Amino acid sequence: MIIAVDGPAASGKGTLARRLAAHYGLNYLDTGSLYRAVGVAVERSGASPSNTDAALAAARGLEIEDFDDDQLRADGAGEAASIIAADPQVREIMLDFQRRIASSPPGAVLDGRDIGTVVCPDAEVKLFVTADIEVRARRRHAELCAAGVKPSLETVLDDLRRRDERDAGRAVAPLKPAADAYLLDTTKLDIEAAFQAAVEYIDGKI
Ligand code: DC
Numbered sequence: 001m002i003i004a005v006d007g008p009a010a011s012g013k014g015t016l017a018r019r020l021a022a023h024y025g026l027n028y029l030d031t032g033s034l035y036r037a038v039g040v041a042v043e044r045s046g047a048s049p050s051n052t053d054a055a056l057a058a059a060r061g062l063e064i065e066d067f068d069d070d071q072l073r074a075d076g077a078g079e080a081a082s083i084i085a086a087d088p089q090v091r092e093i094m095l096d097f098q099r100r101i102a103s104s105p106p107g108a109v110l111d112g113r114d115i116g117t118v119v120c121p122d123a124e125v126k127l128f129v130t131a132d133i134e135v136r137a138r139r140r141h142a143e144l145c146a147a148g149v150k151p152s153l154e155t156v157l158d159d160l161r162r163r164d165e166r167d168a169g170r171a172v173a174p175l176k177p178a179a180d181a182y183l184l185d186t187t188k189l190d191i192e193a194a195f196q197a198a199v200e201y202i203d204g205k206i
Pocket of ligand 1: 112
C-alpha cells in the first residue's frame with residue numbers, strides 16, 4: 001500500500017505521515033529531505049540555490065549519508081530546498097529515488113508536495129493536510145523556539161507565505177491537492193485528533 005501525504009510547510013504532514021507509517025507497518029520517506037539535502041549541498045559549495053547548474057550537480061552527487069544531517073532541518077535549508085525544487089531537471093532526478101522507495105515492499109508513506117499528483121498518482125490513499133497559515137506559523141515558531149532559535153512570529157509567517165507561494169506557483173509539480181485526495185484541515189486538530197481522523201478515513205478506504 002502507498003499512502004501519499006501532501007501539504008504546505010508546517011501543516012503537520014510529516015508528524016502525521018511518520019505515525020501512519022508506524023501504524024500500518026510501512027516504510028516512510030520524507031521527500032522534503034531530498035530537496036533539503038540538495039539545497040544544503042548547493043549552499044555548502046558556495047553557490048546560490050537559484051544557480052541551476054550547481055543544483056543539478058548537487059542533485060546528481062547526492063549520497064544516502066546526506067539525508068542524515070542536522071542542517072537539513074534548519075529554516076534556511078527549507079528555503080533553499082523550495083528554490084531548487086522549482087527546477088524540472090532536479091525534480092526528475094528525485095523522482096526515480098522516490099518511486100523506488102514507494103515500490104519497495106511492504107509499501108510506504110511518502111510526504112511532500114506532489115506525491116499524490118506526480119510521484120505516486122496511483123497511490124491507494126491520498127491525504128492533503130492543510131491548516132490556516134497563522135496556525136502553521138505559530139506551530140513552526142514554537143518548534144523553532146524550543147530548538148533555541150528565536151525568530152519573531154512575523155518572520156516565520158513571512159517565510160511560510162513566501163514558501164507556499166513559490167511551492168504552489170511553480171510550473172512543474174506545484175503544491176496542490178490531487179483530485180482524489182482527502183482534505184484534512186488540522187487548524188483545530190492536535191496531532192492525535194489528526195491521526196485519528198486519518199486512520200478512520202484510511203481504514204474506510206482499504
Ligand atoms: O516538506 P519540507 O518543508 O521539508 O520541504 C522543503 C521544500 O522542498 C519545500 O518548500 C518544497 C520542496 N519539496 C518539493 O518541492 N516537493 C516535495 N515532494 C517535497 C518538498
